Amino acid sequence: MALAELCALEKTLGLGRRNQFSDCQGDSGVPVLQTNNGPGLVGLTTIASHLAKLAQRAELLGTTPEESAVVQQWLEYRVTQVDRCTSQEDTRTILKDLNRYLEDKVYLAGNGFTLADILVYNGLHPIVTRLTHEDREKYLNVSRWFNHIQHYPGVRQHFDAIIFMKNRLYPTIH
Amino acid sequence: MTKEEIQGAQEDQAQSKKAAKKLQKEAEKAAKKAEKQAKLAAESQVADGEDIAKDRYGTPAMIQSQEKIDRVLVHVKDLTEEKVGQVVWLRSRVHTNRAKGKQCFLVLRQQQFNVQGLVAVGDHVSKQMVKFAANINKESIVDVQGIVQKVDQKIESCSQQDVELHIERIYVISTAEPRLPLQLDDAVRPETGEEEGRATVNQDTRLDNRVIDLRTTTSQAIFRLQSGVCQLFRETLINKGFTEIQTPKIISAASEGGANVFTVSYFKTSAYLAQSPQLYKQMCICADFDKVFCIGPVFRAEDSNTHRHLTEFVGLDIEMAFNYHYHEVVTQITDTLVKIFKGLRDRYQTEIQTVGKQFPSEPFKFLEPTLILEYPEGVAMLKEAGVEMGDEEDLSTPNEKLLGRLVKEKYDTDFYVLDKYPLAVRPFYTMPDPHTAKYSNSYDMFMRGEEILSGAQRIHDPQLLTDRALHLGIDVEKIKSYIDSFRFGAPPHAGGGIGLERVTMLYLGLHNVRQTSMFPRDPKRLTP
Numbered sequence: 001m002a003l004a005e006l007c008a009l010e011k012t013l014g015l016g017r018r019n020q021f022s023d024c025q026g027d028s029g030v031p032v033l034q035t036n037n038g039p040g041l042v043g044l045t046t047i048a049s050h051l052a053k054l055a056q057r058a059e060l061l062g063t064t065p066e067e068s069a070v071v072q073q074w075l076e077y078r079v080t081q082v083d084r085c086t087s088q089e090d091t092r093t094i095l096k097d098l099n100r101y102l103e104d105k106v107y108l109a110g111n112g113f114t115l116a117d118i119l120v121y122n123g124l125h126p127i128v129t130r131l132t133h134e135d136r137e138k139y140l141n142v143s144r145w146f147n148h149i150q151h152y153p154g155v156r157q158h159f160d161a162i163i164f165m166k167n168r169l170y171p172t173i174h
Numbered sequence: 175m176t177k178e179e180i181q182g183a184q185e186d187q188a189q190s191k192k193a194a195k196k197l198q199k200e201a202e203k204a205a206k207k208a209e210k211q212a213k214l215a216a217e218s219q220v221a222d223g224e225d226i227a228k229d230r231y232g233t234p235a236m237i238q239s240q241e242k243i244d245r246v247l248v249h250v251k252d253l254t255e256e257k258v259g260q261v262v263w264l265r266s267r268v269h270t271n272r273a274k275g276k277q278c279f280l281v282l283r284q285q286q287f288n289v290q291g292l293v294a295v296g297d298h299v300s301k302q303m304v305k306f307a308a309n310i311n312k313e314s315i316v317d318v319q320g321i322v323q324k325v326d327q328k329i330e331s332c333s334q335q336d337v338e339l340h341i342e343r344i345y346v347i348s349t350a351e352p353r354l355p356l357q358l359d360d361a362v363r364p365e366t367g368e369e370e371g372r373a374t375v376n377q378d379t380r381l382d383n384r385v386i387d388l389r390t391t392t393s394q395a396i397f398r399l400q401s402g403v404c405q406l407f408r409e410t411l412i413n414k415g416f417t418e419i420q421t422p423k424i425i426s427a428a429s430e431g432g433a434n435v436f437t438v439s440y441f442k443t444s445a446y447l448a449q450s451p452q453l454y455k456q457m458c459i460c461a462d463f464d465k466v467f468c469i470g471p472v473f474r475a476e477d478s479n480t481h482r483h484l485t486e487f488v489g490l491d492i493e494m495a496f497n498y499h500y501h502e503v504v505t506q507i508t509d510t511l512v513k514i515f516k517g518l519r520d521r522y523q524t525e526i527q528t529v530g531k532q533f534p535s536e537p538f539k540f541l542e543p544t545l546i547l548e549y550p551e552g553v554a555m556l557k558e559a560g561v562e563m564g565d566e567e568d569l570s571t572p573n574e575k576l577l578g579r580l581v582k583e584k585y586d587t588d589f590y591v592l593d594k595y596p597l598a599v600r601p602f603y604t605m606p607d608p609h610t611a612k613y614s615n616s617y618d619m620f621m622r623g624e625e626i627l628s629g630a631q632r633i634h635d636p637q638l639l640t641d642r643a644l645h646l647g648i649d650v651e652k653i654k655s656y657i658d659s660f661r662f663g664a665p666p667h668a669g670g671g672i673g674l675e676r677v678t679m680l681y682l683g684l685h686n687v688r689q690t691s692m693f694p695r696d697p698k699r700l701t702p
Contacts, residue, residue, distance in 0.1 A: 132572065132576075133559060133576055133579070162560065163558075163559060163560030165559060165583075167583050168583070169576075169579040169580065169582070169583050170579060171536075
């Protein structure tokens with residue numbers, strides 16, 4: 001899973017040279033990247049940040065110290081919250097929180113597209129796929145952000161495009 | 175003694191001292207109580223002696239039709255400003271009563287109407303009478319005489335807001351037990367009121383105590399409106415020249431597949447409970463009744479515990495011979511339903527609003543003429559919304575609902591017809607579409623995205639009927655009598671059946687069909 005995601009990320013970042021990933025870190029599926037200079041890099045977000053720099057797209061990690069901090073926060077959220085949500089209850093909590101957070105934002109880190117958007121999009125894809133139209137409308141801000149990110153050049157890769165209705169079908173929810 | 179033992183003994187002593195004190199206190203309390211009671215009794219005895227209103231209240235003998243009393247009982251709903259100053263009698267239930275010093279306020283309820291009553295110590299009313307009024311159990315039935323008085327401030331909690339009743343006589347006709355299994359006020363509270371931490375009554379408690387639950391304003395309104403649906407259905411069809419028929423419910427063979435049918439023992443053999451009056455409607459058509467309808471119970475032995483399935487419900491069935499195209503029948507049915515919707519809107523506004531107070535919903539919208547979509551159009555709309563389904567696949571319940579929302583968004587109607595269902599998903603007697611073999615001349619009608627009617631043009635040709643039955647692997651011997659009824663000249667005909675409970679539920683925007691069934695029957699409920 002994480003390996004496929006990193007390969008997709010390479011393409012998104014326009015990295016021609018394919019890196020060798022493996023996931024030999026125990027059973028948890030944590031990916032490892034053997035780099036040319038130094039020890040191997042471990043962990044999805046660590047490798048992802050490294051790839052962003054390799055691709056000379058450092059702006060994806062935030063342009064100001066504040067933005068960088070927010071990006072790190074969401075990368076952590078991705079692996080600690082999104083990846084570990086198993087129950088309906090967890091899913092609802094995540095969507096609710098995210099919906100409130102995105103109320104006044106275009107991207108997770110504010111006004112700029114960052115690595116956080118890509119990784120949280122990847123992580124949420126299976127969850128959003130399963131949502132009914134009613135729920136997609138209930139978490140309207142998540143849907144708006146998600147739809148925007150999936151159409152961002154190069155991000156979607158192998159993921160299925162998810163359809164969002166442009167009109168409100170359930171006006172009583174709001 | 176060790177130190178600890180000494181301490182322990184001391185503690186014991188202290189404790190026994192405490193206990194003694196407590197006992198003493200309790201004894202004192204009891205004595206005081208007894209004294210008080212004696213005093214009260216004495217007082218009331220003294221008071222009883224000088225009760226000026228002895229004949230103005232009480233519990234008269236059970237009404238066994240001893241005498242014909244020439245007394246007009248006014249309905250609570252008629253207590254308006256016009257009656258101010260008049261002395262009236264009425265019979266009602268005690269909805270609530272609460273005493274406050276020398277007066278007692280009662281809310282008197284009759285069906286979905288209520289009025290405030292007041293028993294206050296005065297020329298005709300004694301202290302004892304006020305006390306008596308305050309002690310009547312809730313839900314008891316009382317006969318009350320009083321003067322209608324105008325009030326300065328509207329009484330918000332009652333349906334009769336401009337007047338109150340100054341009670342002069344009050345007699346208990348039927349006493350209710352002091353403890354009710356559920357409180358009426360709890361049963362009408364909107365579900366959104368949960369944040370106040372007030373109690374609401376869950377569905378099962380309601381249904382277990384249906385008699386009391388049916389007294390609530392909401393229930394009263396729902397079932398009065400439901401009666402209106404039946405009345406409007408009859409009225410409209412009779413005006414269109416239909417004949418009402420009665421069909422047997424005990425039948426010898428299952429009409430639509432044998433799986434979901436109740437078997438009953440019938441003397442030495444067994445019989446079934448009718449899943450629909452289908453066969454009999456069609457036989458009436460073959461017997462030249464031309465246009466028939468039928469209102470009666472329908473039984474489904476489906477073990478589905480959903481919000482919209484019952485095992486016994488009331489079916490409103492229509493069957494009609496047509497000239498050249500089955501759309502003649504579709505138009506008649508949609509026209510009938512639209513007349514029902516309009517009639518409800520015009521005649522039952524109070525009821526609709528009453529239900530809306532507890533279960534808010536958007537008003538029901540429909541178009542004239544009714545929107546007819548063809549099945550492929552519906553599938554296309556769903557596919558556009560990202561639903562993956564085959565062209566000839568049946569609609570799943572979630573897809574049905576989603577399509578309802580899509581139609582509502584696009585056409586702004588809660589009522590529409592989906593025409594030309596795939597032949598494969600319909601019963602064997604459905605007429606195939608002459609243009610495209612995989613579709614059929616059948617239709618479903620939807621209210622708020624849920625199916626209320628399923629109908630079709632039926633095959634009136636015995637040969638084609640046999641072919642279709644064989645094609646679907648049905649034992650032709652078993653349905654011989656059905657096929658035979660078409661051998662002696664049968665006109666082309668179509669029809670459909672509606673569930674009364676579902677129509678009421680969806681018209682009012684309710685969420686459970688049990689709310690619109692007076693005594694619901696489902697796989698888990700056989701009583702009351």
